[in-house]
Amino acid sequence: MPVRVELPHVGETVTEGIIQKWLKQPGERVKRFEPLAEVVTDKVTMEFPSPVDGVLVRHLVPEGAAVPMGSPICEIETAEVPAPVEPSAPSPPVKAPVAVLEEPPPNMVMGPTGLRPREEAPTPAPPRERPPLSPVVQRLIAEHNITPQELERIQGTGIGGRITKQDILRYLEARTAPPPAPPTPPAPAPPAPRPAAALGADEEALPLTPVRRIIAENMARSAREIPMAWSMVEVDVTGLARWREAVKEEFERKEGAELTFLPFVVKAVVEALKENPLVNSSWGGDKIILKKRINIGIAVAAPQGLVVPVIHDADRLSIAGLAKAIHDKVQRARENRLTLEDVQGGTFTINNTGALGSVLSQAIINYPQAAILTTERVVKRPVVIDDAIAIRSIMNITVTFDHRILDGHQMSAFTQAVKRRLEAMGPGTPLY
Amino acid sequence: MAVKTVIEAIRDAMREEMRRDSRVIVLGEDVGRRGGVFLATEGFIDEFGEERVIDTPLAEASIVGLAIGAALNGLRPIAEIQFTDFIWPIVNQLVGEAARHHYGTNGQVSVPIVVRSPYGGMVRGGLYHSQSAEGFFYHCPGLKVVCPSTPYDAKGLLKSAIRDDDPVLFFEHKRTYRTVRGEVPDEDYTIPIGVADVKREGRDLSVFSYGLTLHYCLQAAEALAKEGIQVEVVDLRTVKPLDTETILASVKKTGKALIVHEDNLTGGVGAEVSALLADAGFTYLDAPIKRLCGPDVPAMPFAPTLEQAFMPTTDKIIDAMRHLARY
Known part of the structure; x- marks a missing residue:
């Protein structure tokens, strides 16, 4: 009996996907988890794995077509294909699957700037395809x-x-039920959706792209739900700047990747997160969810809009490794070649507005993370050191944090840890 | 108020109407000295005499033909067709003549007759004593078709039928005659023809039935209440004209409809209720309209096992209700 394979719902804000390329043709054998097609959604291109073993019977959707999430896209005949055998457990009687998509690929939902695992979403996963509405x-x-x-x-x-x-x-x-009385002073009500504004004679409507709309929704959600607090520290990166100046050309020649301030910052942040694990968490309603992995998202201005590729297990990489990983992700983000894997699972985000020339900015948290750190432009400034005035390279670092999770003193401990590490970097800091 | 059986309520209704109005007569096979095969007219011949309680030959066409003639000459006859299985000879008289007079004379001449007929199975009646025929007569304009299920309704509706100026076919489920009891007021009352009755209120699904299966539906609803399923049971009482208002109001509330009757599925009353709901109730439906009816076989069989198989029994109704509630 052929199984109808459906495009999975990857999140409530992702409504459709485009079948960019079929990787399996009718008549071909397909193994479970083998990629069936390349699917483009608003943000990422992903390879869509087959949920079953079998033979592809036919495509229901041609290449290039946009289909709503949840629609069937192809049929796979599973009848003569034995069910996969678990090596350790005795296998159950061989049975053709009757349900569609028994083992779906991991459910993802679109975060403010990328996809994140479904379990962080506050709402239950909707069934993939429901019977028609009566x-x-x-x-x-x-x-x-x-x-x-x-x-x-x-x-x-x-x-x-x-x-x-x-x-x-x-x-x-x-x-319609009235909300329970708030225990604390009532928070301002979420703004009512504004009716579509009428256009004046001297105005022009710019239609929203899907990416713009999602960024808008998620930024608004983050700003609406998270009580954000903010702080800034000045970091003297004179030593780091000198060291970077000394090694960057050789590094680039050898590694094929630019050596910016960012990998040093990521290194310092990762170590500071180890020291302050509460910052690497998210708000869970009735609890705080600590993240055991340290996956650092890097905000990148890509042509299609803001996107946040993730350096997974950034705590396992050297500065050189981080530089290469960042280079790779940023490159692919700019070419719109990020995969689902590249943007999922972030636990903390770094926003490098300094690259845009900013010296002070107030970031919005990448929902539902606990905090976001922004690195500003390194500028030479006169500063007072031991009652003398010196010209130093100064970088402002700002943090926006979820005040439900963290208080000022915890956040200061974190920012001071970052500052301490960056100021300690200089000639001799190992890159590898 | 006294507790009566259905047959007692029917007997009371006729006796009271015959006392009230001397134009009311009864005629049929064995209705006189024998008091009718189910004793519906027991004692009538002594109280009202042979002129108003007439034993007829075994010729159904002539029973209704005579009744039509008497009605056209000012009487209000109640004709008894002993078993609905034997009703076919009257079709020409009832459908071809009685049902057309009012229409054919532009309202000048009416035929105020009542044809009473015991119908239905679960009495070990076999092929010739178990049939339901409302589906056939249901199709004919000019007739009213009443199928009461309780003593109270049977009495009030029969009185209305006798007082009605047009022909009324009054189907009495013979299994309910002595198995169903209920309170019946002592004073005179009528129940209007064409008005259904919500016998049990519920919010999860609506069940429409009449006759014996109405009682099965009530039993089933009671059983499902223990599972938390609230079934609304509507007794149609009159199947023609249908009380469209009550039917639609119930489905607007519940969104789900099940029609249960013992008469054959195809072209039965359930088909018409379904059509009504699909048309006027479409946007209130939350599930497909379901019917649980007698199967499309020529008649109810004799063997008890096959009788059970034919009949929409309480168990079958419970299953159907439960499925629809879960849908």
């Missing part, structure tokens, strides 16, 4: 202006996850 459900949706995003969040209790009339009524009840 007439009365459609009527209620229309009558109460229920948006597709709201509908995604409604848990269907009918057969096959069907959204029943009762589900909608329960949802509407909850929607």
Whole structure:
């Protein structure tokens, strides 16, 4: 019996994908987890793995076509293919799968600047494909202006996850119920969605690209939900600047990657995170979720918009390794060649506005992380050292942090740790 | 108020109407000295005499033909067709004549007859004593078709039928005659033809039925209440004309409809209720309209096992209700 393979829902803000290229053709054998197609979403290109072993029967969608997430894209015949055998456990009787996509690829949702694992999302994963909406459900949706995003969040209790009339009524009840009295002074209500503004005679409408819309939504969400606090320290990077000046040309020649200040900063941040593990976390509603891995996101201004590739396990890399990893990710971000893997799993974000000439900026947290650190431009400034005035290379570092998770003294400990490390860098700091 | 059986309520209704209005007569096979095969007219011949309680030959066409003639001459006859299985000879008289007079004379001449007929199975009646026929007559304009299920409804509706100026086909489920009891007021009352009755309120699904299966539906609803499923049970009472308002109001509330009847599935009352809901109730539906009916076989079989297999029993209704509730 052929299995219909569906494009997985990778998140509530990703509504469609484009089948860029079919990697398997009708008649070809496909192994489970083998890439079936290259799929382009708003941000990343990903290889979409086959959920089953079998023979590809036919494509349901041609190359280049945009399809809504959840739609079937091809059929795979699994009938004569034995189920994969677990080497350690006795295998169950061979059975053709009856359900579509039994083992879906990891669920991802789009974060403010990239994809992140689904388990961090506050809402339950919607079923991949639901039975059609009944007439009365459609009527209620229309009558109460229920948006597709709201509908995604409604848990269907009918057969096959069907959204029943009762589900909608329960949802509407909850929607209209007054919120519980806030324990603290009431937070300002989220702004009501503004009606589409009428265009004046001297104005011009610029339609939103999908990326712009997602950045807008996620920035607004971060700003709305996270009580952000902010602070800045000045870091004397004179020694580091000298050292970098001395080695950068040779490094570039040898490694093929530019040696910017960024890998040094990442190194310092990673070590500071080790020292202050609470900063490497996220808000979990009734708990704080500590992240065991240190995956550093780097904000990059790509042609299509802001994107945040992630250096996974950045604590295992040397400065040279970080320089090369950053070079690689930034390069691919600019060429729009990032994969899902490249943008997922970030636990802390570094924002290098100094590269744009800024000396002071106030970043918005990459939701749902605990903090974001910004490195500003290195400028030579007169400073007072031991009652004498000296010309030093100074870099401002700013942090925005989630005040639910962290208090000022914890954040200061972190920024001081970063500062201490950067100021200690100089001639002789090992690159490898 | 007294607790009565369905047959007692029917007997009371006829007796009271015959006492109230001397134009009311009864005629049929064995309705006189024997008091009717189910004793619906027991004692009538002594109280009202042979002129108003008429034993007829075994000729159904002539029973209804005579009734039509008497009605056209000012009487209000109640004709009894002993078993619905034997109703076919009256079709020409009832459908071809009685149902057309009012229309054909532009409202000048009406035929105020009632044809009473015990119908339905679960009585070990086999092929010739178990049939339901409302589906056939349902199709004919000019007729009213009533199928009560409780003593209270049977009495009130039969009185309305007798007082109605047009022909009314009054189907009495013979299994309910002595198995269903209920309170019946002592004073005179009528129940309007064409008005359904919500016998049990619920919010999860609507079930429409009449006759014996109505009681099975109530039992099933009671059983499902223990599972937290609230079933609304609507007794159609009159299948023609249908109470479209009550039917639609119930489905607007629940979004789901199940129609249960013992008559064959195809072209039965359930088909018409379904069509009504698909048309006027479409945007209120949360599930497909379901029917649980007698199968499309010529008649209810004799063997008890096959009777059970034919009949929409309480267990089958529970399954159907549960499935629809979960849908």
